[in-house]
Structures are given as structure tokens and as C-alpha cells.
Amino acid sequence: xxxxxxxxxxxxxxxxxxxLPAWTWLGGAQPPVLLALVLFYAWTFPRNGLLVCAxxxxxxxxxxxxxxxxxxxxxxxxxxxxxQRHRDDVDEQAIISxxxxxxxxxxxxxxxxxxxxxxxxxxxxxxGEALRKTLGTVLLGALLTPIMFRMAxxxxxxxxxxxxxxxxxxx
Numbered sequence: 001x002x003x004x005x006x007x008x009x010x011x012x013x014x015x016x017x018x019x020l021p022a023w024t025w026l027g028g029a030q031p032p033v034l035l036a037l038v039l040f041y042a043w044t045f046p047r048n049g050l051l052v053c054a055x056x057x058x059x060x061x062x063x064x065x066x067x068x069x070x071x072x073x074x075x076x077x078x079x080x081x082x083x084q085r086h087r088d089d090v091d092e093q094a095i096i097s098x099x100x101x102x103x104x105x106x107x108x109x110x111x112x113x114x115x116x117x118x119x120x121x122x123x124x125x126x127x128g129e130a131l132r133k134t135l136g137t138v139l140l141g142a143l144l145t146p147i148m149f150r151m152a153x154x155x156x157x158x159x160x161x162x163x164x165x166x167x168x169x170x171x
Contacts, residue, residue: 001159005159007056014034026135027135039149040149059073067122104138105145106142
């Protein structure tokens, strides 16, 4: 059931990411909704589940964008493995941890995608434009990751996969 919920979250996230506009004043940065979900599942799934999530999220992102299929899969897998490697060092419920990992992962994924696409001759952005887009994606990733974590947790609670928080008898 947990994998079906993950699939639902990823398809919904891909739709949201496709509908949200690119921010031209941030270098054309797209809100990294799918990356935020990969980070969420990096902290809640075992390694195999994370890699399944990264693969599906990467395919969805590439299919909805102009990136050749598979490039985002690699980038998401590396970002997820990075987050999973450090999940015992941070409080996954702390917003500051989500902000930091969202920003760092957005930077790593954007720069790695740029390098891979530049090497393949599939992108014509200058390095300056790529850095501007990276900074924009860092900002969006830092802001969006805690929101996506809350949405994924809410989805899991509504579907009975995660218990409701205990408020100590208070409403």
C-alpha cells in the first residue's frame, strides 16, 4: 500500500510541477516538486524504495519536460542517496532540515543536469544562466520541500498509512 501511495504522490506532484510556472526572474527555475518528494521518500523508505521513487520521479520529470529520458532518474537517485545517507544525522520532521536538504539537493540536481545535458549537446544555456537558474532552484527547493513533506505526510495519514499525531489529549 505504501508504494501505491508513493505512486499517487508522484503523479500528483508531476501534475503540480507541470502546472506551476517557471520563474523567469529566477533564471527560468521550475519548482522542484518531484525532487522534494524524492527527499521525503529518501527519509521514509529503505534504499530500494528510494531508488524506485527516484526512477519514477525522474521519468515523470523527463517526460513532462524537454530532458531526454533517464537523466533526471540519475540525478534524483544521487540526491536521494545523499539525503538517505544523512537521515540519521538530522531530524526529518524539523523544517530547517527540510529547507537545507531541499536547497542543497536542488542545487546538486540542477548543476548535474546542466553538466550532463551540456556534455550531450542538449542545452545551450551559458554557465552564467545555469548558475542563475541553480540559485533560483535552490530558493524554490528550500521553500517548497517543507510544504511537500507536509502534503505527503497528510496524504499518508488520510489513507491510513501513517498514524495521526498524538496531541496529548488536547484538541
